[in-house]
Amino acid sequence: MASSDPIYLRIVEDIRRQINDGTLPPGAAIPSRAQLTRKYGIGETAARHALRVLASEGLIFGLIGSGHYVSEKPERTALHRLRFHEHQPPFTVDLQAQGRRATCDWRSEHTSAGPDIAQRLRVEDHTRVTRTRYVFRTDGAPAQLATSYERTEYTDGHPMPAEGNENGRKSLLVRLSLLGIKITEVVESVYTRVAQPVERDSLDLPAGAHVLHIERTHWAGDSPVETSDIVVPGDRFRLVYTATAPSVG
Amino acid sequence: MASSDPIYLRIVEDIRRQINDGTLPPGAAIPSRAQLTRKYGIGETAARHALRVLASEGLIFGLIGSGHYVSEKPERTALHRLRFHEHQPPFTVDLQAQGRRATCDWRSEHTSAGPDIAQRLRVEDHTRVTRTRYVFRTDGAPAQLATSYERTEYTDGHPMPAEGNENGRKSLLVRLSLLGIKITEVVESVYTRVAQPVERDSLDLPAGAHVLHIERTHWAGDSPVETSDIVVPGDRFRLVYTATAPSVG
DNA sequence: CAGAGCGATTTGGTGTTCCAACTTTGCAGC
DNA sequence: GCTGCAAAGTTGGAACACCAAATCGCTCTG
Known part of the structure; x- marks a missing residue:
């Protein structure tokens, strides 16, 4: 939360919050790398790093050529x-x-x-x-x-x-x-x-x-x-x- | 394992194997980014990506200014x-x-x-x-x-x-x-x-x-x-x- | 000999660029 | 109206560069 946090973590927390509170329901498309760089005014490195972190947590998944999407809530x-x-x-x-x-x-x-x-x-x-x-x-x-x-x-x-x-x-x-x-x-x-x-x-x-x-x-x-x-x-x-x-x- | 795998995964698997079979015991230093680039003949991106993956899995940890080291086996x-x-x-x-x-x-x-x-x-x-x-x-x-x-x-x-x-x-x-x-x-x-x-x-x-x-x-x-x-x-x-x-x- | 200080090294963050593989979209031609 | 293809967009891998912060080791000084 601290403003000294790295930029990519700010993006991660922002998207994570939107997923949790339902703004981004399962299946919804995450903004692409290019869109994220424009929207947040950041470099591509930070954008893709944020997406990678979210994907590695299982919250989103990426499809080559298509985009990143919010994962279904896992039914265990x-x-x-x-x-x-x-x-x-x-x-x-x-x-x-x-x-x-x-x-x-x-x-x-x-x-x-x-x-x-x-x-x-x-x-x-x-x-x-x-x-x-x-x-x-x-x-x-x-x-x-x-x-x-x-x-x-x-x-x-x-x-x-x-x-x-x-x-x-x-x-x-x-x-x-x-x-x-x-x-x-x-x-x-x-x-x-x-x-x-x-x-x-x-x-x-x-x-x-x-x-x-x-x-x-x-x-x-x-x-x-x-x-x-x-x-x-x-x-x-x-x-x-x-x-x-x-x-x- | 396939030769078509990305380079960074080859490094990851190689280091992981060395950790598992004891070649790199807990506490041992992992080669630095610069050393990895030379040793494997790869770019810095691939080297740091490999280290990041291993660190995110908890197998190794990084200390700014010092290096990456093999984690202790977690005692649960x-x-x-x-x-x-x-x-x-x-x-x-x-x-x-x-x-x-x-x-x-x-x-x-x-x-x-x-x-x-x-x-x-x-x-x-x-x-x-x-x-x-x-x-x-x-x-x-x-x-x-x-x-x-x-x-x-x-x-x-x-x-x-x-x-x-x-x-x-x-x-x-x-x-x-x-x-x-x-x-x-x-x-x-x-x-x-x-x-x-x-x-x-x-x-x-x-x-x-x-x-x-x-x-x-x-x-x-x-x-x-x-x-x-x-x-x-x-x-x-x-x-x-x-x-x-x-x-x- | 002890300690201060400086420079080399290392990690982590960030930006930029290029490319391959793939999907989506829209348009041209039938 | 439908088909097929080309163009644009997207992900994922990779290289290179720069910088801040921290560490480590060596040297120089007192």
């Missing part, structure tokens, strides 16, 4: 995560529960745990674990990128197939229950960060896009059984956690 | 959210539970519900509600910005004081239990977005910073009792959700 699909009911173990709700066409492909392999995964699974470095990379798609669009790590000792009896799709899918809980292992606790740790190149490729994200990163660990008593990293496009989803009091049916 | 403080135990209502864990010096100031007022809040509280537009703005600080630094809305009918008996700090704080649950209202369900919806100017001011964030936005609603049976918007700096915190199976003590 609810992704139901942990849900708790009495007399049921904690579980995560599948994408299918959304009533959308969802598919899942995975690739599974044995590998050795790095320091981070080793700590989360409470094993030594280089312990052999089963790593499975999942790609979830909803309505054809990539929706989640998940990497799951299981302690191989637990799952050797009923191992993951090397790869497959949703048809051959057996949930973690089913496979573990066959081994007499009961999940007693699930912990999810959520944070946001910039998408890495691999994730941008898999999830079809632009440079600088933010993702929600979920570190999930399933516990059986005091032993972590499985841990996974789940990466979700930050502009397309919201995570919903529901908790129900035990004494109510 | 765990913010324990919903936790569920048998025979206890769902509750959110306070900041104090972190073992840190935390303070809280708030300002409370009666106002009329806008369409968004009205929908979440299942009331008509313009129904009178109690709005309370909280600012939580941890170790002196602003940590959370929360805006809570309560249906005035529930809380008129034991209203919020107009303003106060952590010393005069009575939790929502305590006030409601005095009125015989028992929270049976808590729903938290989490997403990430760019911080708005007001939030940047309150939380001391740079332009373009991302926040975690939590929409939380407390339910008593089928009636929403309180709903709040909780905004948390995305680079300083992670949200931890813990679920324990009912049948285990």
Whole structure:
């Protein structure tokens, strides 16, 4: 706000305000670079810099040869995560529960745990674990990128197939229950960060896009059984956690 | 990766790779604009653009007169959210539970519900509600910005004081239990977005910073009792959700 | 040897210019 | 009236230049 602020920030704040208060509704055209330079009496550098900042924030988007336009307000699909009911173990709700066409492909392999995964699974470095990379798609669009790590000792009896799709899918809980292992606790740790190149490729994200990163660990008593990293496009989803009091049916 | 990619992206990917694989550890100096132009045989525009992109992603930061340096890997403080135990209502864990010096100031007022809040509280537009703005600080630094809305009918008996700090704080649950209202369900919806100017001011964030936005609603049976918007700096915190199976003590 | 001071270096803001790729528009010709 | 093409407008990449503010290192002085 200070008059000592750089010029381009003044433009940014001005346009942002117009978008917020509805003067520029979604779909409206932003003045072009040439128009901005005339309107505000600035150089082209400042004008394009302002547009770049607004575009990188997702408020507007540019079309080569056409112009810049106000983005639609992002509708974030609810992704139901942990849900708790009495007399049921904690579980995560599948994408299918959304009533959308969802598919899942995975690739599974044995590998050795790095320091981070080793700590989360409470094993030594280089312990052999089963790593499975999942790609979830909803309505054809990539929706989640998940990497799951299981302690191989637990799952050797009923191992993951090397790869497959949703048809051959057996949930973690089913496979573990066959081994007499009961999940007693699930912990999810959520944070946001910039998408890495691999994730941008898999999830079809632009440079600088933010993702929600979920570190999930399933516990059986005091032993972590499985841990996974789940990466979700930050502009397309919201995570919903529901908790129900035990004494109510 | 394609050779048709713009030059500045090649530089970005090259430096990003060096940061990721440890060639450039946190604190290491990035080559200056002049050095980059010589090293890659590019113009100054491309060099500074590459540095700007990396800086906007938070991977590096610039010091006027000194240079660009690799950022520390962000340590995100765990913010324990919903936790569920048998025979206890769902509750959110306070900041104090972190073992840190935390303070809280708030300002409370009666106002009329806008369409968004009205929908979440299942009331008509313009129904009178109690709005309370909280600012939580941890170790002196602003940590959370929360805006809570309560249906005035529930809380008129034991209203919020107009303003106060952590010393005069009575939790929502305590006030409601005095009125015989028992929270049976808590729903938290989490997403990430760019911080708005007001939030940047309150939380001391740079332009373009991302926040975690939590929409939380407390339910008593089928009636929403309180709903709040909780905004948390995305680079300083992670949200931890813990679920324990009912049948285990 | 300590400290002051100056100059080289670096970032960040801004202006100007040029170009390639693409879209939109309007006009000419059928 | 319709088609097709050319011109004008727009974005995005890139180069170059200039300046203010800040930092850093070296030198010179006391």
